[in-house]
């Protein structure tokens with residue numbers, strides 16, 4: 188019981204912005220708004236919003252590995268793709284009855300985590316770090332994209348599932364809840380919205396607890412100074428590996444949700460562009476904080492989508508410009524910078540009032 | 542009883558013979574100072590003891606156990622601890638959090654908070670506990686890292702130039718800290734260039750020169766040794 192309560196205390200701490208009644212009141216308000224939002228909107232727009240939410244998990248995975256852990260990984264899109272394809276292969280073969288889509292979701296995320304464990308073991312126990320970690324993970328991502336892109340022939344099939352090369356896989360069943368009156372199929376509208384929102388809230392709170400725990404302390408210590416962390420008696424490779432695996436699972440969750448959202452997955456979701464966009468959202472938001480990462484991702488994504496209406500090539504250029512500006516003006520992230528600035532202002536007001 | 546023992550330890554970096562057949566015995570409970578000119582191989586010897594470098598040949602044992610093949614973190618867990626030459630504090634974290642990270646594998650909850658407070662007082666860093674460690678003065682960083690090193694309750698504390706960048710008063714205070722730790726049972730091996738500090742704390746002194754043990758004895762014997770004056774202390778006093 189006390190152990191359970193102490194988990195709640197870890198919702199706040201030095202590793203996450205936001206504390207006290209004011210913050211949690213705001214959190215409840217935003218959550219209430221998000222819950223009520225479908226009532227004031229139409230199914231199509233709500234479905235579109237789900238699309239934004241889907242990407243938040245991969246952004247959080249980068250925040251964890253890069254922002255908190257200090258290791259820049261280009262591998263998140265690879266895990267995204269692995270889990271997406273795994274979901275497709277599983278559900279196309281075994282269907283959606285008896286709640287199997289949920290088992291497929293777990294297995295697909297587990298697959299991404301398993302492959303991350305293997306790759307991570309060789310990287311971290313081989314003491315690959317810094318730039319080299321970036322290079323290795325990028326190589327894995329691009330190799331996987333190339334590989335999937337050449338699977339167009341009919342010989343590339345796993346059971347009933349054709350991999351379909353560059354065109355990708357499609358028509359896998361969406362998440363389906365078995366129900367008495369007949370299964371509830373979660374197409375990309377209100378139902379899926381609530382499911383993904385619930386996952387988002389759970390993952391966000393769980394990550395807050397994790398990062399403010401003793402484990403999170405070691406992760407940021409490794410970012411700040413790996414040698415010192417090891418010389419406090421921590422086997423840092425183990426911590427790095429666990430973080431990498433959790434990150435891969437989150438990226439995998441994004442991949443599965445993306446796949447069920449649009450009922451397709453293609454190799455280009457693992458390409459160079461796909462690998463760099465999440466880096467931009469997270470860098471612009473503020474990689475070293477979970478909340479800033481989520482806000483940054485949602486703002487930049489919706490801005491990006493608004494821009495694509497006028498022409499996608501400009502949208503990508505704009506993304507690049509945004510990244511350069513962030514690095515120059517607020518290297519720790521624009522959203523994080525603004526939040527810190529507001530916090531400073533508020534505390535100064537309070538001090539003046541006192 | 543010997544707490545740490547180095548037997549014929551050699552270390553080559555390519556063609557460079559940085560540690561040359563070093564034999565060193567550290568007795569349980571002593572404060573031992575390691576001195577010598579720049580580039581003598583003092584910090585390298587620490588890295589060998591800590592397992593950051595592995596000796597080209599020779600053996601290192603700690604508390605009767607051969608630790609030559611152990612990983613660094615495993616050696617730390619057996620009771621070694623270090624303050625590096627360049628302070629290795631976690632710059633982007635608060636002073637308090639730095640200490641928490643050092644203490645959390647041993648303590649938690651209220652006991653952890655209490656021990657952090659006690660260490661802050663011991664280190665004269667009460668007022669700075671909420672500051673980012675990167676914003677501390679050089680001397681304060683040294684103290685903070687000493688605090689992190691002793692938070693582990695090590696049997697052997699390795700200090701690489703603990704007073705570099707400190708005023709004479711601060712140096713003296715650091716010396717007193719080391720003596721108090723030693724009185725509480727901690728064995729200390731300190732690399733220092735500051736002879737006032739060495740005189741203040743050392744029970745025995747080893748002089749390292751060109752990677753070899755050049756002389757060993759009490760501080761008075763070392764200061765009186767003309768050979769040592771010729772290679773090191775002569776310049777230091779000049």
Ligand SMILES: Nc1ncnc2c1ncn2[C@@H]1O[C@H](COP(=O)(O)OP(=O)(O)OP(=O)(O)O)[C@@H](O)[C@H]1O
Nearest residue numbers: 554557559577578579580581582583584585586626
């Ligand atoms: N990783 C390394 N690779 C190659 N040479 C090294 C390495 N580490 C140290 N050296 C060399 O070994 C010699 C001893 O270095 P070390 O840092 O141990 O000296 P020191 O006695 O601690 O000197 P100082 O008093 O200046 O700190 C130097 O010549 C240094 O350049």
Ligand SMILES: [Mg+2]
Nearest residue numbers: 583584585626
């Ligand atoms: Mg040195």
